[in-house]
Amino acid sequence: MKNFKRTVWPVTCIIVLVTILTGCRKKDVPQLPIVIVDTPHKEDVQIIGEYVGSIRAASYVEVHARVEGFLEKMLFAEGKRVKQNEPLFMINPATYRARVEKAKAQLKKSEAQAAKARRDVERLRPLYEQHAASQLDLDNAIAALEDAEANIAMNKADLDLAELQLSYTSVTSPISGYISERFVDVGALVGPGVNSKLAAVVKSDTVFVDFKMTALDYLRAERRNVKFGEQDSTRSWQPTVTVTLADNSEYPIKGIVDFADPKVDPKTGTFTVRAILPNPNQRLLPGQFTRVKILLDVRERAIVVPRKAVSIEKGGAYLYIIRRDDTTEKRFVQIGPEIGNNVVIERGLGENERVVTEGYHKLISNMPVLPIDANDEDAIERLREENKL
Secondary structure, three states, X not given: OHHHHHHHHHHHHHHHXXXXXXXXXXXXOOOOOEXXXXXXXXXXXXXXXXXXXXXXXXXXXXXXXXXXXXXXXXOXXXXXXXXXXXXXXXXXXXXHHHHHHHHHHHHHHHHHHHHHHHHHHHHHHHHHHOOOOOHHHHHHHHHHHHHHXXXXXXXXXXXXXXXXXXXOOEEEOOOOEEEOOOOOOOOOEEOOOOOOEEEEEEEEEEEEEEEEEEHHHHHHHXXXXXXXXXOOOOOOOOOEEEEEOOOOOXXXXXXXXXXXXXXXXXXXXXXXXXXXXXXXXXXXXXXXXXEEEEEEEEEEEEEEEEHHHOEEEOOEEEEEXXXXXXXXXXXXXXXXXXXXXXXXXXXXXOOOOEEEEEOHHHXXXXXXXXXXXXXXXXXXXXXXXOOOO
């Protein structure tokens, strides 16, 4: 029994020692950091500018009474669509019709006087040539004819004016559009200096959107050869405009910029830009505010990486690249605009390089790592379950 104990005790000690040494060797072997890597991709990136704008009708015309008189009729339904030259109001025409008749009578009288003066000249001229009438008699007859002809011209002008004033008693719509409520009641005295404003007609099947752009945005657009208010047929895209409705949903029809103010407001450092949009269903209401998105540029085949792969420090923006030997490189890059969860890399990154998208917080340069491809979803899920990511 004593011999058995003497034999077992050394063996047990050896087993324990081997176990301890084996554990120490496992601890001495470093575990490589696991990182998720992905390659950049190229895509056409739209650069969008966002502004606050206001909508106004393409045309807003007030309807005024151009002659004075009592309003007899209203010939439209308020808020309804009217056509150009459609009668809207009727002003009592009696006074103006009488003026037309008077002008006609005066014209007829002048024409009769002119006819008599013309016969006098025709009768005196041969008598003067035969020395049977004096030069004075002929000159007086010619002067009377010229005076009668001048009266005819003046009376025709008076008749034209009277007929024009008579036509103003029927107030018509200057444009096609939707008419407002009336501003005066039937029976009221209207006219210049009294109550001249009768209603307003709004043409809103096309609307304008006014918004302010900064001078910096304008300068950047100029550098990209974008001329606001001008269409460039050599470019595959145009600076289209999208607006939102009252419920913040996007209006489905896009517009185009048709005007840019050539001067900058010195108080705000901005300038006015105007876009025009079709509004066939009257969904855009004049006077409402809207969020304006304008396509400022399209970067064709730009290098794009996930936004989470980029870090910012005092020296600039950087990301980690995995070399062919699976070691890290801290690379400073020039970043461009952000698009959703991605960011454009302007300079410093090739399209076939491997970029660390997860696990870069524990990295330093020239560190060996265990890279896992971002497309290997099964491996990533398993690592997450094992709390190794």
